[in-house]
Amino acid sequence: MAEEEEEEIRAPLLTGESDASSWDPEALDPSPPGAAAAAATALPETLNNELGIESLDYDPVFSVVHAKTTTIKQNRRLYGYTGATLAKWSITICIGVLVGLIAYVIESSQEFLVTEKKSFAQKTVEGSLILSFLGFAGFSVLLILISSCLVLFWAPPAAGGGVTLVMAYLNGNDIPDFFKLSTLITKIIGTICSISSGLLVGQEAPMVHIGAAIASAMTWMHGSLPSDKDASTKSSRSCWNAKATNFDFYNDKDRREFISAGAAAGLAAAFGAPIGGVLYSLEEASSFWSKKVMWRSLLCCTCATMVLASINEWQFSMALPGSMAFRQLKPGFRIRDLPLFAVTSVFAGVLGAFVNIVHDRVDRLRPAATRKFSRLLEVCGITVISVAVMYLLPLALGSCLQVPEGPLPDGKMDEKYWLRYKCSKGEYNDLATLLFSLPRKSMQQLYNMQGVKHQFPTADLAIHTGSVLFLFIIAYGTATPGGIFMPSMLAGASFGACMGTIFQAIFPGENIQPGLHAIVGSTAMLGGVFRASISLVVIMVEGTGGIDFILPIIVAIVVSNWVAHHIYHAGAYEADLERLGGVYFMHSEPPHQLAALTASDIMSPNVICFHEVVPVREVLEVLRNTRHNGFPVLRHPSVDNSGAGEKFVGLVLRHQLLLLLEEGLFSEVDSSRQQHRFSLYEKPIPKQMLILEHSMRAYHHYHHPHRRFLSSRPQEVARIEAELATKRNLAEADMAPDKKTKKVVALDLRPFMNRAPLTVRRECSAQRVYVIFRTLGLRHLCVTDSHNRVIGIITRKDIAMAQKQGFQKKSLQHW
Numbered sequence: 001m002a003e004e005e006e007e008e009i010r011a012p013l014l015t016g017e018s019d020a021s022s023w024d025p026e027a028l029d030p031s032p033p034g035a036a037a038a039a040a041t042a043l044p045e046t047l048n049n050e051l052g053i054e055s056l057d058y059d060p061v062f063s064v065v066h067a068k069t070t071t072i073k074q075n076r077r078l079y080g081y082t083g084a085t086l087a088k089w090s091i092t093i094c095i096g097v098l099v100g101l102i103a104y105v106i107e108s109s110q111e112f113l114v115t116e117k118k119s120f121a122q123k124t125v126e127g128s129l130i131l132s133f134l135g136f137a138g139f140s141v142l143l144i145l146i147s148s149c150l151v152l153f154w155a156p157p158a159a160g161g162g163v164t165l166v167m168a169y170l171n172g173n174d175i176p177d178f179f180k181l182s183t184l185i186t187k188i189i190g191t192i193c194s195i196s197s198g199l200l201v202g203q204e205a206p207m208v209h210i211g212a213a214i215a216s217a218m219t220w221m222h223g224s225l226p227s228d229k230d231a232s233t234k235s236s237r238s239c240w241n242a243k244a245t246n247f248d249f250y251n252d253k254d255r256r257e258f259i260s261a262g263a264a265a266g267l268a269a270a271f272g273a274p275i276g277g278v279l280y281s282l283e284e285a286s287s288f289w290s291k292k293v294m295w296r297s298l299l300c301c302t303c304a305t306m307v308l309a310s311i312n313e314w315q316f317s318m319a320l321p322g323s324m325a326f327r328q329l330k331p332g333f334r335i336r337d338l339p340l341f342a343v344t345s346v347f348a349g350v351l352g353a354f355v356n357i358v359h360d361r362v363d364r365l366r367p368a369a370t371r372k373f374s375r376l377l378e379v380c381g382i383t384v385i386s387v388a389v390m391y392l393l394p395l396a397l398g399s400c401l402q403v404p405e406g407p408l409p410d411g412k413m414d415e416k417y418w419l420r421y422k423c424s425k426g427e428y429n430d431l432a433t434l435l436f437s438l439p440r441k442s443m444q445q446l447y448n449m450q451g452v453k454h455q456f457p458t459a460d461l462a463i464h465t466g467s468v469l470f471l472f473i474i475a476y477g478t479a480t481p482g483g484i485f486m487p488s489m490l491a492g493a494s495f496g497a498c499m500g501t502i503f504q505a506i507f508p509g510e511n512i513q514p515g516l517h518a519i520v521g522s523t524a525m526l527g528g529v530f531r532a533s534i535s536l537v538v539i540m541v542e543g544t545g546g547i548d549f550i551l552p553i554i555v556a557i558v559v560s561n562w563v564a565h566h567i568y569h570a571g572a573y574e575a576d577l578e579r580l581g582g583v584y585f586m587h588s589e590p591p592h593q594l595a596a597l598t599a600s601d602i603m604s605p606n607v608i609c610f611h612e613v614v615p616v617r618e619v620l621e622v623l624r625n626t627r628h629n630g631f632p633v634l635r636h637p638s639v640d641n642s643g644a645g646e647k648f649v650g651l652v653l654r655h656q657l658l659l660l661l662e663e664g665l666f667s668e669v670d671s672s673r674q675q676h677r678f679s680l681y682e683k684p685i686p687k688q689m690l691i692l693e694h695s696m697r698a699y700h701h702y703h704h705p706h707r708r709f710l711s712s713r714p715q716e717v718a719r720i721e722a723e724l725a726t727k728r729n730l731a732e733a734d735m736a737p738d739k740k741t742k743k744v745v746a747l748d749l750r751p752f753m754n755r756a757p758l759t760v761r762r763e764c765s766a767q768r769v770y771v772i773f774r775t776l777g778l779r780h781l782c783v784t785d786s787h788n789r790v791i792g793i794i795t796r797k798d799i800a801m802a803q804k805q806g807f808q809k810k811s812l813q814h815w
């Protein structure tokens with residue numbers, strides 16, 4: 001008899017598999033039996049990886065407890081104001097200020113190091129070239145070793161630019177350790193070292209990551225979590241009141257908004273372009289956007305740029321907002337010059353697409369991420385090659401020219417810019433100057449090229465373009481922080497200036513300005529490599545302070561995007577996202593591969609569900625044996641006597657179950673199910689539960705900040721099982737139903753489960769499923785039949801699979 005009851009309690013464990021008396025989803029499902037198993041084994045390697053990338057929970061859990069806490073919060077309002085908004089604005093300002101300060105630190109330290117290295121090269125090159133090269137290369141390798149060792153042995157997610165992963169995160173993929181403090185520190189130090197080492201990488205993409213990581217850290221610091229002690233020792237009410245005055249923004253939804261603003265501020269600080277930063281976050285980085293996020297991003301970007309401008313004013317008594325802004329007489333243009341700009345843009349667009357293609361090929365040749373010493377050797381080798389090119393190219397091909405008179409384009413007299421190298425006094429070596437200086441300064445020079453007598457001859461500009469392209473393609477993808485925004489702009493500027501000088505030779509009477517072609521070349525190169533539109537226009541205009549050139553810049557963006565699109569299908573970020581294993585990026589438009597499919601074609605059948613009141617033993621068994629993060633909750637037919645079977649009533653998340661077990665929120669219930677209805681569902685809800693609701697939203701912060709995927713690892717369940725046995729005296733044997741009293745230890749999921757999870761009917765089109773998933777940022781979507789019974793579940797992985805496998809219309813096979 002007891003065994004029979006035990007069986008009865010075990011029934012909900014694997015609905016559709018173990019309980020013969022209950023309904024069987026496979027029997028209802030028109031797809032062939034075992035389709036789920038087949039799908040699981042057919043999971044593409046990249047998606048079925050062990051990286052531990054999981055989805056974020058943007059969808060709020062509408063539970064009874066959540067409703068109750070919301071009511072309490074609303075009652076506590078002072079004239080309708082809770083103070084949460086003020087807290088959010090304050091955090092935003094702090095993020096902006098911090099990003100501005102860090103941008104200054106990165107900028108000034110690399111400027112210092114690069115200038116010192118440049119003067120070292122000048123001093124020593126006149127003596128022994130070999131010794132000078134060895135000294136220079138040795139210091140560069142030392143710098144890159146610091147940066148690369150930090151990345152390889154301490155914080156691997158800090159490698160590369162980071163924009164792609166910020167995009168993936170803001171799209172709903174949780175990247176382990178991506179915003180950890182060690183990653184942030186590595187990114188800051190690594191960026192300074194790698195740029196100063198001579199490796200041709202830029203700081204703009206790392207700044208986006210840094211901004212996002214600072215934003216993440218700020219939400220973490222403002223998170224306040226009630227502890228177990230608070231709930232048990234103090235009187236419940238006073239404890240609740242004390243905690244409710246604090247704001248907890250450490251949940252996926254709030255964090256997403258701050259991270260969007262932080263990423264925007266990062267880019268704004270890198271270019272001195274506040275509006276460009278906002279638009280970049282809107283167009284590229286963020287997947288979810290609203291008016292509030294727009295306002296917050298603008299504030300954050302303005303703070304970051306203002307901090308930089310104030311430091312500049314204090315240091316140089318001028319506050320130029322754009323980091324590439326130039327003050328000298330601006331070259332003018334006429335509308336009839338536009339066709340020539342279009343020609344420059346076409347070629348620069350082709351070069352941009354070429355960069356994408358070559359990068360794709362080169363990336364496959366790089367050593368795997370796990371081979372750390374090969375990666376270290378690779379990055380050191382590439383640094384030596386870069387330094388060799390810097391040293392030898394000017395010697396072999398550079399021209400010695402007269403140092404121009406007058407101030408630099410940014411208004412300052414800076415003789416240090418012109419590098420004499422091996423030329424005689426009063427002269428400079430053009431290639432050495434371009435290669436040894438900071439890209440930003442060289443770009444200012446190129447943008448300012450006017451008239452027919454210029455500082456850089458055509459052939460040398462062509463050589464410089466080629467060498468920059470070569471150097472940044474080999475550097476892009478090594479195990480060190482650094483992006484390709486600035487190198488692309490430099491290559492484009494050099495190429496554009498080269499084109500300008502060629503046009504000057506072809507049309508001598510036309511007053512062509514190579515500087516303008518350099519701006520157009522930079523913009524078009526960025527368009528070709530990244531395929532962005534309006535944000536690049538604004539970044540270029542704000543960065544150069546050149547609102548007068550907005551028309552050529554727009555022409556450059558449109559033409560280059562169009563040309564590049566016909567050569568290579570994806571921009572740098574999209575191509576990187578395609579290559580990333582474990583990440584599925586959901587674009588805003590549904591993929592055409594889903595057009596003919598329905599929800600039942602893409603769902604996973606054989607869903608593991610729980611009943612509303614579920615024995616602890618079953619919960620542990622499911623958690624131990626699966627890594628799913630969401631489980632539909634069904635009403636037991638004995639509770640609802642309508643005869644319609646097990647109705648779908650909610651969804652419970654894995655971390656909720658773990659927390660309920662950890663907090664010991666279970667009690668003994670009669671194992672006869674009729675009794676479940678009111679056994680645990682007390683009213684009013686205990687205060688402990690209300691406090692618990694806070695913790696539930698921030699479970700990952702509670703236990704594993706930045707490593708949420710651990711919660712779906714068997715070790716986490718084992719830890720909780722051990723805790724149950726030691727702290728709560730609940731060993732495996734105690735969980736079985738008591739033979740005499742017929743009682744069993746069970747969890748009541750009703751107060752905590754999401755009572756309003758989204759569902760779709762099986763006939764719903766897969767493209768519509770995609771749109772619902774993408775717009776609401778869902779993690780689970782249950783598929784129901786006409787009786788509101790769960791027949792399947794859809795997660796991000798299922799949609800990715802359907803898109804990869806293309807047209808496989810299972811539902812038609814049954815017609």
Ligand code: ATP
Binds near residue numbers: 606609632779
């Ligand atoms: P997450 O980021 O939440 O881990 P995921 O797509 O990796 O998302 P998993 O739970 O790891 O989700 O699911 C892997 C596969 O299992 C998917 O095909 C999904 O449809 C399926 N699945 C998810 N939850 C359940 C469940 N409760 N019962 C049965 N299958 C499920």
Ligand code: MG
Binds near residue numbers: 053054627
């Ligand atoms: Mg998973």
